[in-house]
Amino acid sequence: MSFYINNTNQNRPGPINSNSLGGICEKVLIEATKVFDSCVSRSTESGILLNLTGNNPANPALPLTFISAETQIGSEVTVSDIVIDRIENNPNYANVSMNITIPITVTYRDANGVIGTATSSITISKCSMLFVPQPALSPVSITASAIFSSSIGAYNPENSFIVTACIQVLIKVTAQVDLLLPSFGYPVIPPCQACENNNAACPGLDNLPLYPTATTVTRL
Numbered sequence: 374m375s376f377y378i379n380n381t382n383q384n385r386p387g388p389i390n391s392n393s394l395g396g397i398c399e400k401v402l403i404e405a406t407k408v409f410d411s412c413v414s415r416s417t418e419s420g421i422l423l424n425l426t427g428n429n430p431a432n433p434a435l436p437l438t439f440i441s442a443e444t445q446i447g448s449e450v451t452v453s454d455i456v457i458d459r460i461e462n463n464p465n466y467a468n469v470s471m472n473i474t475i476p477i478t479v480t481y482r483d484a485n486g487v488i489g490t491a492t493s494s495i496t497i498s499k500c501s502m503l504f505v506p507q508p509a510l511s512p513v514s515i516t517a518s519a520i521f522s523s524s525i526g527a528y529n530p531e532n533s534f535i536v537t538a539c540i541q542v543l544i545k546v547t548a549q550v551d552l553l554l555p556s557f558g559y560p561v562i563p564p565c566q567a568c569e570n571n572n573a574a575c576p577g578l579d580n581l582p583l584y585p586t587a588t589t590v591t592r593l
Contacts, residue, residue: 384561401556409513410504410546419537422529423479425491433483439526439534445476445492450519457505457515465507470500473542475519479534491532495521503546511548518543 383396423442451474459467474496482488499517506513519542526536 380563382561382563384557384559385563396557397555398558399556400553402551402553405550405552406547407550407552408545408547409506412501412503412544414499414501414542414544415540417537417539421495421523421536421538422533423477423493423495423526423536424531424533425479425493428489428491428532430487430489433481433487433489434485435483436528437481437483437489437532437534439528439536440480440482440488440524442477442479442493442521442523442526442534442536442538444519444521445478448476450475450517452515452517455515459505460502465504466502467505468500469503469505469515469544469546470498471515471517471544473497473499473517473519475521475540477521481528481534497540497542499542499544501544503544505546506548509548511550513546513548516545516547 452471453474454470454472456470457467458470474494477493477495479491479493480488481491519540521538521540523536523538525538526534529535
């Protein structure tokens with residue numbers, strides 16, 4: 374069982390219908406990342422040079438045959454050299470420029486037919502007009518995520534490839550804020566289907582609430 378599998382409990386995530394609005398029971402203050410603006414850029418670029426490091430296995434037999442290059446799993450895109458140039462007649466809008474570095478995993482076959490991988494990265498420049506709120510105690514951040522994908526490439530001397538790739542970049546203007554939201558209360562978390570009941574050695578564990586609770590709040 375999960376939130377969405379064999380679960381008919383009303384206290385679970387899902388669509389809201391008109392009859393559900395009556396279940397709102399409190400106003401909750403939460404800390405969240407608010408997205409003030411966002412845009413996506415898609416392009417196909419050729420002639421991209423990927424310098425290889427960290428070959429695995431080490432010392433592959435040259436030349437290498439390119440197989441693919443993809444965004445590196447588990448590594449984050451880094452954003453640097455951010456410039457926010459506000460538009461004079463519309464101060465809440467700005468031309469936002471930045472450099473975005475995308476970590477990449479390259480897969481290849483060496484001259485002996487052994488499949489190997491290596492790491493690489495590219496840095497691209499982006500500029501876009503975005504809504505950027507005025508300065509406050511909660512700082513505004515410019516963040517980005519990216520997808521890099523290539524299946525076309527040729528070996529280049531000095532342990533590198535020249536590739537053609539599709540690049541998709543998502544840029545966001547965000548800030549960490551406190552929001553007051555209507556709430557239906559805590560969800561009812563369903564049991565995992567594959568779990569075994571090992572609570573016998575932990576008296577009282579079954580009766581312990583999942584979330585902290587409090588009696589009715591009274592004002593001082």
